[in-house]
Amino acid sequence: MDTTRLDAGLxxxxxxxxxxxxxxxxxxxxxxxxxxxxxxxxxxxxxGKMGVSHLLEHMVFKGTERRxxxxxxxxxxxxxxxxxxxxxxxxxxYQAHVLDEDLPRALDVLTDLVRRPLLREDDLGLERNVxxxxxxxxxxxxxxxxxxxxxxxxxxxxxxxYSILGTRETVGALSAGDLQALHGSGYYPGNCxxxxxxxxxxxxxxxxx
Numbered sequence: 001m002d003t004t005r006l007d008a009g010l011x012x013x014x015x016x017x018x019x020x021x022x023x024x025x026x027x028x029x030x031x032x033x034x035x036x037x038x039x040x041x042x043x044x045x046x047x048g049k050m051g052v053s054h055l056l057e058h059m060v061f062k063g064t065e066r067r068x069x070x071x072x073x074x075x076x077x078x079x080x081x082x083x084x085x086x087x088x089x090x091x092x093x094y095q096a097h098v099l100d101e102d103l104p105r106a107l108d109v110l111t112d113l114v115r116r117p118l119l120r121e122d123d124l125g126l127e128r129n130v131x132x133x134x135x136x137x138x139x140x141x142x143x144x145x146x147x148x149x150x151x152x153x154x155x156x157x158x159x160x161x162y163s164i165l166g167t168r169e170t171v172g173a174l175s176a177g178d179l180q181a182l183h184g185s186g187y188y189p190g191n192c193x194x195x196x197x198x199x200x201x202x203x204x205x206x207x208x209x
């Protein structure tokens with residue numbers, strides 16, 4: 001693997017499968033922030049599938065091949081850590097903040113989420129309703145709605161102008177098959193960056209991954 005020292009305590013490795021790993025050593029803390037950035041988000045969607053990246057981000061938390069939704073919710077939190085995610089226009093991020101000793105657990109949970117979600121049709125209805133509520137909330141919040149309108153006017157014919165959340169019509173039409181297709185086409189090692197900062201060793205992170 002090709003590892004480059006970018007600065008004091010800052011290293012980058014590009015694995016043979018294309019995965020990029022970035023770490024920064026912060027010896028003055030006893031914690032680690034880490035995450036997986038997937039280069040698939042709303043700017044990569046066709047208009048008819050608007051919101052599929054964001055819905056996928058929600059759905060991975062419903063269960064994986066190794067953990068159910070409850071286990072995903074509690075595995076880091078019972079140790080004082082946190083697990084979260086967000087979708088932007090250019091990338092989707094899954095992140096964890098934990099004690100340094102819990103970095104192996106955090107990376108195991110994150111890679112489980114990203115690589116092995118179940119994406120079951122049975123879970124889709126409930127999660128779709130959550131996203132529809134988010135859309136309604138944005139429409140009722142001028143401070144948020146103005147940015148939706150801004151992007152739509154600035155890029156009327158480009159995916160940057162799409163809503164990250166999607167619309168009621170596009171989200172309502174999405175299926176588990178759409179989510180599985182997006183996961184299969186976009187969630188692969190060469191399309192991801194794993195980054196971690198805190199009390200850690202770069203080689204240990206590579207070993208864990």
